[in-house]
């Protein structure tokens with residue numbers, strides 16, 4: 001049974017089931033779904049109250065899961081294979097050439113390479129292209145949002161891009177924000193969400209209640225966007 005509660009400005013949806021047990025159980029899945037299993041004789045109000053008292057923990061769990069990069073299927077780097085860029089699928093076209101280049105033309109990512117069968121080299125060329133695009137776009141988006149929500153504590157927060165295996169981004173106490181280059185594959189609104197999330201860490205380094213209050217204020221729609229990012233990149 002689909003149910004929901006309101007926690008601050010956030011709606012938490014959950015699937016309610018009854019079972020022959022004494023206490024109420026809550027489970028948060030890696031895809032953000034929430035299961036609540038309640039004792040058969042519990043009233044709806046009691047259940048809602050209990051879920052509300054656990055709301056902070058639920059949000060924390062959901063946020064924990066999104067900080068891990070979902071696995072992407074293995075890539076072959078052959079013509080016809082699709083690759084993501086800013087939320088859209090593009091088809092690879094590998095062309096043998098004396099010069100090397102990567103270009104985005106219409107719906108295609110065209111890779112000119114000296115040896116069509118050298119997959120490692122093609123992968124390197126493509127990743128290099130992603131890095132240059134990330135450098136441009138992620139910096140642009142970061143600069144825009146840091147000017148809207150400047151850090152009250154630090155004068156010059158810095159941005160660094162890196163290929164990361166398990167996280168979309170991070171922020172340390174010196175104001176150094178790191179973003180995963182892989183983000184350049186996600187829709188722009190997802191990129192903005194991750195950046196605003198990290199910018200909020202300039203005020204609260206942890207995932208405290210105050211942190212979420214600030215995130216809710218700066219990016220009210222963030223839960224939906226987070227879920228989209230999760231599904232998109234899975």
Ligand SMILES: [Zn+2]
Pocket residue numbers: 197201207
């Ligand atoms: Zn965080």
